[in-house]
Amino acid sequence: MTALPAAKTRPLNAPPLLAAQGLAFSRNDEPVFGPLDFHIDAGEALLVQGDNGAGKTTLLRVLAGLLRADAGQVQIDGRPAGHKERSQFVAYLSHLPALKADLDTLENLNFLCGLHGRRTRQMPGNALAIVGLAGYEDTLVRQLSAGQKRRLALARIWLSPAPLWLLDEPYANLDLEGINLVNRMISAHLRSGGAALVTTHGAYAAPPVQTRLLSLGAAA
Template identity: 40%
Template sequence: MLEACSLTCSKRDRTLFEGLSLAVNAGELLYLRGPNGAGKTSLLRILTGLSTPDAGSVLYNGADIADDKFIFHRDLFYLGHKSGTNGSLSALDNLAFWLAQHRVTASTQTLYDVLEKVGLVGLEDVPVRYLSAGQQRRVALSRLWLKPAKVWILDEPFTALDVKGVQMLEASMKEHVANGGMIITTSHQPLSDIAGSHRTFDLEYRF
């Protein structure tokens, strides 16, 4: 279980949310909705441990992630609304560098297999800056199939994807939840058909 307990977050003298609590269990998808500026990305960053709340705590399996992030981060895959790739490196080199950062081992053949899965065969050695926005997003999404994470936190994961890319990601999200994984995501893509067991959490813009 991943729990947010009475979280408060302020930015530039404006309170985005306060006293916010939620919980996600194995086999569930939580769809986080709200207008621009409501604090969706800020909340996701707090849930990953990348940002610190003004008040409250985040628990993973009952333990505060602030006390020891290692176990949680070992089980976490986070995709920000930006691709988080180095434009000077190829897709292959970007993935190899990311794996080293996260202490995940994968063979070169596995990298090629994943890049084939996301439709980037023939482009694996091209610097990422020369790829389209959708192709760059596919490079970022390739990491999903390289790290055996239980918790997926995804910020607008469908951004720049074409119909085939959306279908591929939807299928992976369904499979992850069906296998007992947890997903927290923001999206402009309707999620009614993505997972049978999903809930919606709405954030309101606070003036």
């Protein structure tokens, strides 16, 4: 099993990586979530739980800057969350793998590293080994199974230099070994000063780390 290297550490007096105050979102004049107040410090995970329709994915899309909140504010590293702050601090794993189907796995990671940068001393080939895809360097993404695509998306997250991970159902399409992989990645990221916001439909899978809970009610 490939060891997970440490990420870059943060100063002890750093502000929360993410803080939200009065955050709310509505769709077609119907409230989806909020108002919410929460923060995520370096070295911890925030587990967001709720039934289908409770707004978990919508919350992550708002935090990632893909949707605009109706009310409230978000700060990243103590500053208002603008495009620059999100590009520097946030890595987002969505339900969709965000991969190019007609490129191979290594080409995908090289392309994404060119867009977003990568961790110091981390290389795409090593990331493939970490997620269990060694030997698949020349395999086209469209030839991968759903679980393998999920692992490749996790390799993209691991390569990102961003300290804040927004992980939407990261255990989806993974077997027990894959679930353990996600837990190892999150644990290593937190130990080295990163943070993670993780959505899950239930308590069957959660990272074994310092975790706080944010529960979202079902949509009306």
